[in-house]
Amino acid sequence: MSVDEEGEIEAGVRRTGRWRGVGAAALLAGAIALVTRTPALLFVSAAGVALLAYERVVSPPPVSLAVSRTVDDEDPEPGAIVSVTLTVRNVGERTIPELRYADGVPQTLTVIDGAASVGTALRPGAATTVRYEVEAGHGRREFRPGTAVVRDVTGVIERRAQVAVSGDDTVGHRPKVSEGAAPSLPPIAARYVGQHPTDRAGSGLTFRSVREYQRGDPLGRIDWRRRAKTGDLATVEFHEERAVSVVLAVDTRLAAALAPSAGEPTAIERAQTAAATLFSGLLAEGHRVGIATLGAERAWLAPSRGAEHEHRARELLSAAPPALSADGSGAETDDWLTDRLPPHATVVLLTPLCDDGVADLARRLDAAGTPVTVCSPDPTATETAGQRLARLERRERLRRLRATGIPTVDWEPTGDLDRALATARWSA
Amino acid sequence: MVGVKPGRVATVCALAFGTLGFVLVAVGGLATVVGAAGLCSLAVGCLTGSRSAVTLGAVGLFAAMVVAGVGGVGAPTLVGSSAAALIAWTVGQTATELRTAFDARARTQALELTHVAGTALVATAVGGVALAPQALTVDPTPLGTTLLLGGAVLLTTSLLGSTRSGGE
Numbered sequence: 001m002s003v004d005e006e007g008e009i010e011a012g013v014r015r016t017g018r019w020r021g022v023g024a025a026a027l028l029a030g031a032i033a034l035v036t037r038t039p040a041l042l043f044v045s046a047a048g049v050a051l052l053a054y055e056r057v058v059s060p061p062p063v064s065l066a067v068s069r070t071v072d073d074e075d076p077e078p079g080a081i082v083s084v085t086l087t088v089r090n091v092g093e094r095t096i097p098e099l100r101y102a103d104g105v106p107q108t109l110t111v112i113d114g115a116a117s118v119g120t121a122l123r124p125g126a127a128t129t130v131r132y133e134v135e136a137g138h139g140r141r142e143f144r145p146g147t148a149v150v151r152d153v154t155g156v157i158e159r160r161a162q163v164a165v166s167g168d169d170t171v172g173h174r175p176k177v178s179e180g181a182a183p184s185l186p187p188i189a190a191r192y193v194g195q196h197p198t199d200r201a202g203s204g205l206t207f208r209s210v211r212e213y214q215r216g217d218p219l220g221r222i223d224w225r226r227r228a229k230t231g232d233l234a235t236v237e238f239h240e241e242r243a244v245s246v247v248l249a250v251d252t253r254l255a256a257a258l259a260p261s262a263g264e265p266t267a268i269e270r271a272q273t274a275a276a277t278l279f280s281g282l283l284a285e286g287h288r289v290g291i292a293t294l295g296a297e298r299a300w301l302a303p304s305r306g307a308e309h310e311h312r313a314r315e316l317l318s319a320a321p322p323a324l325s326a327d328g329s330g331a332e333t334d335d336w337l338t339d340r341l342p343p344h345a346t347v348v349l350l351t352p353l354c355d356d357g358v359a360d361l362a363r364r365l366d367a368a369g370t371p372v373t374v375c376s377p378d379p380t381a382t383e384t385a386g387q388r389l390a391r392l393e394r395r396e397r398l399r400r401l402r403a404t405g406i407p408t409v410d411w412e413p414t415g416d417l418d419r420a421l422a423t424a425r426w427s428a
Numbered sequence: 429m430v431g432v433k434p435g436r437v438a439t440v441c442a443l444a445f446g447t448l449g450f451v452l453v454a455v456g457g458l459a460t461v462v463g464a465a466g467l468c469s470l471a472v473g474c475l476t477g478s479r480s481a482v483t484l485g486a487v488g489l490f491a492a493m494v495v496a497g498v499g500g501v502g503a504p505t506l507v508g509s510s511a512a513a514l515i516a517w518t519v520g521q522t523a524t525e526l527r528t529a530f531d532a533r534a535r536t537q538a539l540e541l542t543h544v545a546g547t548a549l550v551a552t553a554v555g556g557v558a559l560a561p562q563a564l565t566v567d568p569t570p571l572g573t574t575l576l577l578g579g580a581v582l583l584t585t586s587l588l589g590s591t592r593s594g595g596e
Contacts, residue, residue: 021483
């Protein structure tokens with residue numbers, strides 16, 4: 001039986017080492033038996049040898065499990081209690097004397113009642129049911145595969161495997177990108193004139209409306225026919241052609257998975273919420289909006305418009321934070337993002353700004369001529385000296401960004417997003 | 429069994445088998461003291477979740493058994509005590525694992541009961557195999573005894589080497 005460097009006999013199989021020392025005890029008992037001429041102890045020694053032989057030949061049962069999951073409400077509001085029911089069945093032909101199964105609960109969900117794991121024994125065809133309740137968070141979360149560990153009856157050897165689960169695999173509230181408020185970009189961010197007419201009145205070619213004349217209106221836009229007919233002065237308005245391509249860059253890195261305290265939404269979740277709100281508002285303004293995630297598993301949705309685009313954005317923004325296992329900061333992220341940005345695109349960076357890497361990214365984009373604005377959910381707390389230091393460092397990053405002319409929104413943990421955007425004059 | 433925390437059933441069973449192993453060999457002063465110390469360590473380990481204390485308790489029970497063997501206790505009693513100590517050790521380790529591996533509200537009683545029963549079965553079988561030669565009546569010769577001893581040592585070291593490499 002070959003053993004690799006990690007102590008695995010074959011894929012996922014390893015000895016637990018819980019009988020380590022039995023061999024030494026057997027030899028010791030035998031030696032004492034010989035020295036003290038005590039034949040009875042030789043039988044104890046023989047028992048030890050028999051135990052070693054058992055440990056040598058035993059093998060763990062296969063992970064022959066069929067697991068199904070049922071979630072009683074797949075689209076709950078944030079804070080709602082969701083009941084999850086798991087059924088674990090042994091579909092193999094061999095009894096599993098010791099099964100430890102843990103469900104792949106999303107990291108951002110908290111189990112508030114019951115347990116998402118079970119330890120049991122299953123005969124062939126037998127099943128066990130597990131029920132637990134979680135509190136739905138912000139955004140939609142995907143369950144991960146379950147983890148099963150099966151052991152022989154004494155627990156000296158085990159097999160570990162990931163188990164795919166059938167049935168419901170997501171829980172949480174989908175952000176409604178079409179029903180949010182209607183924030184706009186700050187004027188400095190929308191510096192490029194686009195080709196698409198907006199709903200705003202202004203200079204353009206497409207007729208929009210006629211309104212009462214106001215002092216200062218250009219003479220060329222006065223409706224002279226109406227003036228001739230009725231004697232009233234009226235001004236013709238056109239659809240302003242100012243639409244731009246906007247990319248909402250959501251920071252989903254591990255460094256952004258921060259919250260003021262356990263149980264509160266992380267900065268990633270708040271950034272996703274803000275992205276959904278901005279997405280709807282900017283689309284309503286006629287802009288072409290895209291989405292990028294800055295985690296290790298990056299996602300890209302090129303700026304566009306339309307129902308299909310909205311649907312894809314909704315799926316993207318409702319996905320679980322994909323980068324909680326790795327960090328994706330650095331120059332590599334810059335290249336990845338800049339390679340995809342359309343010409344004259346505006347970037348809205350949604351990040352807690354809790355590390356220098358992402359602040360440097362904003363500055364580099366700005367230096368390269370890309371209009372950048374930062375919307376920053378504040379995840380810091382003030383309970384400990386370390387937390388207060390982190391808050392000061394974050395404020396310093398915000399100050400530096402503002403000093404370089406980058407518009408920023410500081411969204412406090414207890415604050416309302418719409419109010420934060422309005423305070424920063426992002427509202428339409 | 430609803431409401432029983434993970435590891436509780438295994439703890440009770442480990443202490444029961446530990447007590448059995450202790451009672452079987454508590455025939456003299458030294459064996460009793462050593463065995464009682466081992467039993468206490470086993471109890472502390474199971475109740476506090478310390479795997480080291482559980483192992484220390486098993487070592488104490490084993491030492492008590494050796495002392496009792498040297499003191500003249502018969503082979504079936506020694507093997508029975510060893511088997512009980514082995515069950516207490518194995519199940520005690522499981523109890524400590526379950527305490528840390530599972531949430532306090534998780535159901536593990538089926539696992540624990542099956543584990544205790546299965547380990548007891550294996551220990552009984554192993555004890556039976558070890559005591560089987562006692563039922564045989566043979567005339568020992570010096571050469572045969574030497575060969576048997578040499579073979580036993582080779583088998584033990586071979587098994588020890590293979591299991592140790594797999595358990596790293």
